[in-house]
Amino acid sequence: MSEQLVQPDWLKRQVARNRDGSPWYARKLRITTVRIVSQAFFFALFTFLLWATWFSRLGGYPVSLFLEVDPLVGFATALSTHTMYRWLWRGLFVLVPTLLFGRAFCNWMCPYGTLHQFMGFIFNIRNNKSRIHKNRYLSIFQLKYIILTVMLVMAAFGSLQIGLLDPICLLVRTFAVALAPASDLAHVNFAEVLRASLGLDPEPLALLAMKPGAPEQRIFAGAWFVGLLIIGLVGMNLVIPRFFCRVLCPLGAFLGVLSRFSLWRIDRDLTKCTDCDLCLRSCEGASDPHQALRKSECFVCMNCIDDCPEDALAFRLTPLPVKDKIVGDVKKGLATLFGQRVISKHAETEIRTPAVSKRRWVFAGAAGVLAYPFLRLSKSVNKRGFHEKAIRPPGSVAETEFLERCIKCDQCINVCPTNVLQPATLTEAGLEGLWTPVMDFSVGFCQLNCTLCSEVCPTGAIQKTSLAQKLGIGAYEEAGPISLGTAFFDHGRCLPWAMETPCVVCEEVCPVSPKAIGTYDAEITRWDGAKVTLNRPYIRPELCIGCGICERECPVIDDAAVYVTAIGETRSQDRSLLLETSKKATKT
Amino acid sequence: MAIQDEDRLFVRNGLRHYRRRYSLTEVRVGGLIFVGLALIAAWVAWRGGQADPDLFSAAPGQVQRAVVVVPGEAQGALRAGPAPSAEARASPRGIAPEGLAPEGWTERQVALFGPDNVYEKINGREGYYKSFGFESLTFVALEFSADASVSVDIELYDQGKPENALGAFAGELPPEAAARAHGLGLSYRARNALYLTAGRYYVRVVGSDESKTVQAALDHLGPKLEGALPGEPLPWAYALFSGALQIPPARVSYSAESTFSFGFFDAAWIALLEDAETELFVSRRTDPGAAHKLAAELERGFLEYGEAAKGKGGLEWAKDRYLGRFSAVIARGNMVLGVRGAKSIEAGTAQLQRLEGAAAKAPAQ
Amino acid sequence: MKQAGLVGGLAAGAGWAALAPSDWPLSLKDPTGELGKPKRRQLALPEGGYAVAPSKLHADLGIAHGVDMNAMVRGAIDAIGGIRRFVNPGEIVLIKPNVAFERAAALGATTHPEVLGALIRVVFEAGASEVRVADNPIESPESCFAKSGVQRAAVEAGARVYLPSPGDFELLSTPGAKWIERWPFFWRPFVGVHKVIGVAPVKDHNLCHASMTTKNWYGLLGGRRNQFHQDIHGIITDLARMMRPTFVLLDGTRVLFRSGPTGGSLDDVRSGQTVVASTNSLAADAYGWDALLLRKDKDKPAYLGMATESGLGDWDYSKLVLEEVQLG
Known part of the structure; x- marks a missing residue:
């Protein structure tokens, strides 16, 4: 009717019926399109939640949602602590679908997987022959199971290391430590160009700032390494597509082991398959859909269905093992299945379990058993000889429990408004505590009325702490405030002590009331013989909460004359300084 | 069979695919998935509004105590007792x-x-x-x-x-x-x-x-x-709260000005109940007219932070839109009586009735 | 042939850039290395600051007592001539509160949000086209503005809040200043501003003894502020030289009488029930010292005397006209 008048040709092509007679939207909205929408959605949600991890945006957003639904986080912390903290039960939202559909998480939800796939899509241009070649299974793909086993064994002993490579932890950490500061650096310069050169108001761009309202650019210890790591891992896509997902990912391995039970899987119809191998063209997981599907490797991306010119592949509920039903010799092409001729030369249709030999599982377990004491017996994580700057955020549990819980996701670092929380380097926390949060008071300080890090911590390494608890008021009066450490003066560097110069910024900024830093008047005869009165500061350790604002604001900025160390922290008896009773008595 | 035609080898269009049949089942499943994604988005947006006020407040406990009253300042509401001879x-x-x-x-x-x-x-x-x-x-x-x-x-x-x-x-x-x-x-x-x-x-x-x-x-x-010791009767508010209502005196405070951040509300006595959220407050005004005016102003003030809900006896309760708690105020004689931050209208009504009963028996000044 | 031309052209261009004297166009020559050093532009506040013409008709110090903050702000400003004396229709006005710490307003460490809100509304009534609120706090700016209630009060009153970000600071030159002749200054909110009003709480301060309207300008500076304490009185004198405001408001609704400037406990605060307005921040501070901090019997902070000697005003309010109003 009237449609001929208005429909342009391109639109007609877009909405024309398909060749098989199905309506046009069956082509447009086929399952791979749905998958891409899902990936885009979860990637956007992930980015949004990280963007919202900031004082003025936080509201009630579940900003650590992706870490909470990561079943490896829940499982590994359950192994190490025998408990399931706060929201970690949300891991069921991924676990149950995996038991039904296999590793669908990897190609439908995982933001890191999406990143790798997208980067490969943009940068890894190959012809079909080469793509098929690159998507065949390699024995190096076993490595992730070894990594998983080592990490889980260590977790069972109480050293949680999954965060080093868990994709969600890794991506959140990379965002917090490397990407967000980089983005803000670009943002500030761009705004400067707009304002200075073009005379425009850059205010509307504030939405693009990751950490608005901070007077200084955020900096992080070891950002270079975290940043180079993601460049390297993304770059590896050019060598082996989805390198991280196929070779390293412990979460993928965990879901891969689970997916042996999955009810649905990709099924190949032997009576249609011509062994053309085109299904490998876009196979994300290198799961061999052209022969026996490796269930533990399949990402359920459904690309093989799209690429099969014979329509031999489909995603089916509990496909029957057909090998026994085949009559005749498959290799010679004479066999039949239920009366239909079998065309494919490969009769196997699935391999349920990861292709890791028993002895390798055992080796990995043994490696984990040994790795635990190797790491734990390093000096930095014990009660003797710990590093004086291993200062944990307020609300943290005692160090050994902390290492059972911290997944190095660095969400606390991401939300910290003052930049004081830093990923630990090997110096402060050894390999076992690498990238766990520590406070560096030369960069920032722990703000008195702030408990944001305890809110975003997904595993309870920093327990959810109310403000009253942190300050030791109301119901927590008896327990007293949470102390992170104790401040000390270096009289050799302090201006009033060593250089006859007035200062006491430390006393001014000390946030507790009454102040933990006091001053007394000292009348001295100066070098020139003049009598001058100096305010000399001292510490009252029973009042000090180790917030470090004195160290941050000390004008001797390179090696502050007042500095906080971990001694005197309230989270454990091991590192207390004063006798408990004397501390209480002097306070009242 | 090997790869046949060239366009399967040399990819002219990276986005092309090779399947021949499409299925409406996929569209239906896709529809279901989209609904699921929309639900997730809606849940996240809803959660975003459920902020934990503790994260954004500046230590409510620090500011719960009474404003300190020092001599030499005009504090109309307070009187000096008999001085030592x-x-x-x-x-x-x-x-x-x-x-x-x-x-x-x-x-x-x-x-x-x-x-x-x-x-x-x-x-x-x-x-x-x-x-x-x-x-x-x-x-x-x-x-x-x-x-x-x-x-x-x-x-x-x-x-x-x-x-x-x-x-x-x-x-x-x-x-x-x-x-x-x-x-x-x-x-x-x-x-x-x-x-x-x-x-x-x-x-x-x-x-x-x-x-x-x-x-x-x-x-x-x-x-x-x-x-x-020479003395005078207990201040009426303590007699009311700690005497008649048995509220520990540490929970009773006096606010000389800007009570509840309302610039127009001063000279109020406040008692924090055991749940650490609900507060009873009373204030004495010069005459019933002033009390009625203040009560009406307070009611408007509470409504600025939430929406109205009708309670028993037609009393207007305001439900705080951030905390979800209820507040109401009434005037009785020259007194303004109210409940702030009650868990529910029922609980608030009960507290208000207790307060009203006790206030009716309070000694007149 | 074509290539030979290209090579020749490139060689000639490179030669020119490297060898031509440095004042010739397109020359990159820098024999001493001086030209290659980064140049930071230096800005200056307008001559005479943001002050309006002095007037003999009005009081120098407007002092309002009462409990209604709104009324006190109006009363104090009306006593020194009313807001229309200071703000003309269409002007952009910057208000500098003290939001240095993330404390609740009742703890007295920050400007009371209600005083600020009242001030913004008053300024808008004079026809200001835009009101900006800016401070560079010690603690993290977003938390300070939110938890002190200043953010909400400012936004509800229609003002625009400026939080500092790394690109917002420029070198400000203050001729005659002892220490901060050139110092990074929170410049972005000052672009296009016509009038500047300071509104500061009354706070105890160990080193400089009292932090009021003059010390308030500290929050406009960036850079290494923690060096200032080596001569805090000299610095505050410099601050008085740097900023000549339209007028200042001393928010004496609460007095942080000890444990300043951070406070943190209601035990450190008492009610002051006073708002003071003045074009002379030194006199306002001296009044606050005597009447709000109740330290009349002690010596005035040294910076008041130093600033007075430098001719930046006169703290001795007994020589000035005071108008005191009691409201409610």
Whole structure:
């Protein structure tokens, strides 16, 4: 009717019926399109939640949602602590679908997987022959199971290391430590160009700032390494597509082991398959859909269905093992299945379990058993000889429990408004505590009325702490405030002590009331013989909460004359300084 | 079979695919998935509105206490009690009543301190009393005649006004301590100590130990001090909250100005209930007209932070849009009575009725 | 041939850039290395600051007592001539509160949000086209503005809040200043501003003894502020030289009488029930010292005397006209 008048040709092509007679939207909205929408959605949600991890945006957003639904986080912390903290039960939202559909998480939800796939899509241009070649299974793909086993064994002993490579932890950490500061650096310069050169108001761009309202650019210890790591891992896509997902990912391995039970899987119809191998063209997981599907490797991306010119592949509920039903010799092409001729030369249709030999599982377990004491017996994580700057955020549990819980996701670092929380380097926390949060008071300080890090911590390494608890008021009066450490003066560097110069910024900024830093008047005869009165500061350790604002604001900025160390922290008896009773008595 | 045509080898269009059949099932499954994604997005957006107020407040506990009242400032709502007589001021005995020592005890030392030298006696603590309008301290040390190591120290603080004495008293009690009203003030008995107020005076009696001897001495001193110190009736608000409603005095506070951040609301007495959220408040105005006007203003004020909900008897409750808690206010005579932050309308109504009942019996000023 | 031309052209261009004297166009020559050093532009506040013409008709110090903050702000400003004396229709006005710490307003460490809100509304009534609120706090700016209630009060009153970000600071030159002749200054909110009003709480301060309206300008500076304490009185004198405001408001609704400037406990705060307005921030501070901090018997902070000697005003308010109003 009237449609001929208005429909342009391109639109007609877009909405024309398909060749098989199905309506046009069956082509447009086929399952791979749905998958891409899902990936885009979860990637956007992930980015949004990280963007919202900031004082003025936080509201009630579940900003650590992706870490909470990561079943490896829940499982590994359950192994190490025998408990399931706060929201970690949300891991069921991924676990149950995996038991039904296999590793669908990897190609439908995982933001890191999406990143790798997208980067490969943009940068890894190959012809079909080469793509098929690159998507065949390699024995190096076993490595992730070894990594998983080592990490889980260590977790069972109480050293949680999954965060080093868990994709969600890794991506959140990379965002917090490397990407967000980089983005803000670009943002500030761009705004400067707009304002200075073009005379425009850059205010509307504030939405693009990751950490608005901070007077200084955020900096992080070891950002270079975290940043180079993601460049390297993304770059590896050019060598082996989805390198991280196929070779390293412990979460993928965990879901891969689970997916042996999955009810649905990709099924190949032997009576249609011509062994053309085109299904490998876009196979994300290198799961061999052209022969026996490796269930533990399949990402359920459904690309093989799209690429099969014979329509031999489909995603089916509990496909029957057909090998026994085949009559005749498959290799010679004479066999039949239920009366239909079998065309494919490969009769196997699935391999349920990861292709890791028993002895390798055992080796990995043994490696984990040994790795635990190797790491734990390093000096930095014990009660003797710990590093004086291993200062944990307020609300943290005692160090050994902390290492059972911290997944190095660095969400606390991401939300910290003052930049004081830093990923630990090997110096402060050894390999076992690498990238766990520590406070560096030369960069920032722990703000008195702030408990944001305890809110975003997904595993309870920093327990959810109310403000009253942190300050030791109301119901927590008896327990007293949470102390992170104790401040000390270096009289050799302090201006009033060593250089006859007035200062006491430390006393001014000390946030507790009454102040933990006091001053007394000292009348001295100066070098020139003049009598001058100096305010000399001292510490009252029973009042000090180790917030470090004195160290941050000390004008001797390179090696502050007042500095906080971990001694005197309230989270454990091991590192207390004063006798408990004397501390209480002097306070009242 | 090997790869056949060239366009399968040389990819002209990276996005092309090779399947021939499409299925409406996929579209249906896709539709379901989209609904699921939309639900996730909606949930996240909803959660975003459920902020934990503790994260964004600046220590509510720090600002729960009464605003300190210092002398020399115009505080229309508060009156001074009877001042010590001239000779009491001059005598080194100060305001300490004669014959304090029970049988078997002797007075070892009596001393009077003013604001300038009080630090000699209570070095470090004097700031606390000064912040409550400290005027003088009379110190009496009692000693058990049979054993000099058993003693009781009596510190009598003249704080200038009953409200100050009560403020200093409330600040030193454990938060949940329920004090007893004795007509002229409140008193609280700990195991080896006794704290009481009478009019403008605040008295601390601290024993050296928890022995029976000390307990007996405290039993004797309590009524003695209550009877002997000059006083006036307990401020009406304490009589109302701590006397009639049995709310620990540490939970009662006076707000001189900008109560609940409303610039127009001043001179209010507030009692925080046990759930640490619900507050009862009363304020006395000059006449019923002013009380009605203030109640109407407050009702509007509460509604600015939430929406209206009808309660029993047609009373307008305001549901706070951030905390989800209920507030309402009524005027009775020249008094404004209200509940702020109640869990539900029912709970709030019950509290308001209790308050109204107690206020009806309150002594008129 | 074509390539030879290209090579020749490139060689000639490179030669010119490297060898031509440095004042010739397109020359990159820098024999001493001086030209290659980064140049930071230096800005200056307008001559005479943001002050309006002095007037003999009005009081120098407007002092309002009462409990209604709104009324006190109006009363104090009306006593020194009313807002229309200071703000003309269409002007952009910057208000500098003290939001240095993330404390609740009742704790007295920050400007009371209600005083600020009242001030913004008053300024808008005079026809200001835009009101900006800016401060560079010690603690993290977002938390300070939110938890002190200043953010909400400012936004509800229609003002625009400026939080500092790394690109917002420029070198400000203050001729005659002892220490901060050139110092990084929170410049972005000042672009296009016509009038500047300071509104500061009354706070105890260990080193400089009292932090009021003059010390308030500290929050406009960036850079290494923690060096200032080596001569805090000299610095505050410099601050008085740097900023000549339209007028200042001393928010004496609460007095942080000890544990300043951070506070943190209600025991450190008492009610002051006063708002003071003045074009002379030194006199306002001296009044606050005597009447709000109640330290009349003690020596005035040294910076008041130093600033007075430098001719930046006169703290001695006994020589000035005071108008005191009691409201409610």
